[in-house]
Amino acid sequence: MRYGIIGTGGVARTIADKLVELGHEVTLGSRSKDNEAAVAWAEQAGPNGHHGTFAEAAEFGAVVLNATPGTVALDALRAAGAERLSGKLLIDLSNPLVFSPEGELTLDPVNTDSVGERIQREFPQALVVKTLNTVTAPVMVDPSRLAGEHNMFVAGDDEGAKERTVALLGTFGWPAGSVIDLGDITGARAMEMMMPFWIRLMRAFGTAEFNYSFKHAK
Amino acid sequence: MRYGIIGTGGVARTIADKLVELGHEVTLGSRSKDNEAAVAWAEQAGPNGHHGTFAEAAEFGAVVLNATPGTVALDALRAAGAERLSGKLLIDLSNPLVFSPEGELTLDPVNTDSVGERIQREFPQALVVKTLNTVTAPVMVDPSRLAGEHNMFVAGDDEGAKERTVALLGTFGWPAGSVIDLGDITGARAMEMMMPFWIRLMRAFGTAEFNYSFKHAK
Numbered sequence: 001m002r003y004g005i006i007g008t009g010g011v012a013r014t015i016a017d018k019l020v021e022l023g024h025e026v027t028l029g030s031r032s033k034d035n036e037a038a039v040a041w042a043e044q045a046g047p048n049g050h051h052g053t054f055a056e057a058a059e060f061g062a063v064v065l066n067a068t069p070g071t072v073a074l075d076a077l078r079a080a081g082a083e084r085l086s087g088k089l090l091i092d093l094s095n096p097l098v099f100s101p102e103g104e105l106t107l108d109p110v111n112t113d114s115v116g117e118r119i120q121r122e123f124p125q126a127l128v129v130k131t132l133n134t135v136t137a138p139v140m141v142d143p144s145r146l147a148g149e150h151n152m153f154v155a156g157d158d159e160g161a162k163e164r165t166v167a168l169l170g171t172f173g174w175p176a177g178s179v180i181d182l183g184d185i186t187g188a189r190a191m192e193m194m195m196p197f198w199i200r201l202m203r204a205f206g207t208a209e210f211n212y213s214f215k216h217a218k
Numbered sequence: 219m220r221y222g223i224i225g226t227g228g229v230a231r232t233i234a235d236k237l238v239e240l241g242h243e244v245t246l247g248s249r250s251k252d253n254e255a256a257v258a259w260a261e262q263a264g265p266n267g268h269h270g271t272f273a274e275a276a277e278f279g280a281v282v283l284n285a286t287p288g289t290v291a292l293d294a295l296r297a298a299g300a301e302r303l304s305g306k307l308l309i310d311l312s313n314p315l316v317f318s319p320e321g322e323l324t325l326d327p328v329n330t331d332s333v334g335e336r337i338q339r340e341f342p343q344a345l346v347v348k349t350l351n352t353v354t355a356p357v358m359v360d361p362s363r364l365a366g367e368h369n370m371f372v373a374g375d376d377e378g379a380k381e382r383t384v385a386l387l388g389t390f391g392w393p394a395g396s397v398i399d400l401g402d403i404t405g406a407r408a409m410e411m412m413m414p415f416w417i418r419l420m421r422a423f424g425t426a427e428f429n430y431s432f433k434h435a436k
Contacts, residue, residue, distance in 0.1 A: 106329050106330055107329055110328060110329045111324050111325055111328045111329060112324055145435055145436065146433040146434060146435055146436065147433055147434065147435075147436050148433045149433070150433040155418075180419070180422050181422060182415075182418040182419075182422060183418060183421065183422075187418050189414055190414035190415040190417070190418045191415065193411045193412075193414050193415060194411075194412065194415050196407055196408035196411050197400075197408040197409065197411065197412050199408070200373075200400040200401060200405050200408045201398070201400070201432070203401065204398050204399060204400060204401075205432070205434065207434065207435060209434065209435035210432050210433060210434045210435070211432070211433050212430055212431075212432065212433075213430075213431050213432070213433055214419070214423070214428050214429070214430065214431070215364040215365055215366045215367070215368040215428060215429050215430075215431055216364060216365065216423065216425065216427065216428045217363055217364055217365075217425060217427035217428070218363065218364065218365050
């Protein structure tokens with residue numbers, strides 16, 4: 001299968017490596033065609049790894065993943081082009097983190113909106129699913145790095161798109177039973193608003209490699 | 219020990235029952251002295267259960283707990299009176315939930331502020347600790363209702379106040395090792411911003427009786 005990844009940062013390259021490892025073809029897309037990180041990634045990825053513009057990555061992918069920061073995601077996807085996203089599963093991995101000069105974290109958007117919702121509104125013909133934004137990149141593609149059972153979440157308006165996302169997550173190592181459906185794309189709000197908590201936990205634990213699981217009434 | 223509880227709702231009465239069961243004396247405080255829920259609670263609670271105004275509850279307590287909704291907490295605590303909170307451990311259990319007429323949940327304050335922080339700013343002589351807002355009332359006072367190990371959180375500026383809160387949580391059944399310190403009172407922001415996620419999970423699980431635990435790198 002062909003995947004287009006919007007973004008060239010750590011999350012983008014981690015997902016791209018995993019998809020290539022799974023036998024897929026991947027184009028990593030950046031604002032400029034000669035992005036150093038994307039060129040270097042494609043060189044070491046072998047024949048199934050490519051690089052190009054946002055538009056080329058979106059055109060290439062039967063499935064498109066947004067791995068840009070939430071604060072620039074809409075701009076990047078506009079550059080990719082609505083016509084290249086139309087009808088496609090568009091998986092949004094982003095968090096709208098804004099750090100002040102003092103290092104204080106806030107989210108934008110937040111509370112009454114989310115990046116996931118904004119993307120779905122701006123590209124109504126795309127099938128947007130929010131997932132994977134609640135764990136650090138190495139855990140996204142290898143949940144077995146953590147001991148025991150733990151959970152992933154999906155939110156999106158299209159049931160078929162969520163099923164396909166759960167299937168993809170399965171190939172990353174997330175058992176179907178570990179993926180919790182948080183409902184329509186407004187669930188992205190809840191998932192993005194986990195970030196301040198996640199960052200506090202990271203400081204408390206001294207590692208980014210952790211994840212949530214749940215205990216229920218006996 | 220004497221506890222003053224600000225509020226007479228389900229959370230307030232659940233905490234009050236537990237404190238009386240543990241042998242403490244409790245005054246449940248409401249806006250009006252003759253609040254029906256508070257009178258009824260005190261009648262069935264026995265000799266260690268009392269009711270009164272916000273001010274009487276705050277005056278009574280060596281420790282004060284805010285169990286009013288986050289949207290009215292500051293008003294209630296102003297009615298209690300800064301001089302009656304000064305120097306005391308003030309445990310804030312609230313969430314600033316706002317439901318629109320359509321049932322949509324938002325938080326106020328959010329992102330750049332929290333109820334916990336507002337209380338600490340308004341009452342700088344109180345030792346504010348945020349805790350217990352991340353679980354449903356029955357689980358607050360009986361974590362053994364859920365199978366296995368799961369976690370509680372505290373945030374606050376005063377280390378001694380957090381230690382005393384962890385000790386109180388211990389008498390509720392939370393092992394000290396299960397309580398994660400999220401840092402200063404700005405951690406309240408992270409804890410309150412869990413609510414949209416919590417409510418989505420409640421819908422997905424079909425019960426409010428669940429809680430978080432964490433899996434770490436092997």
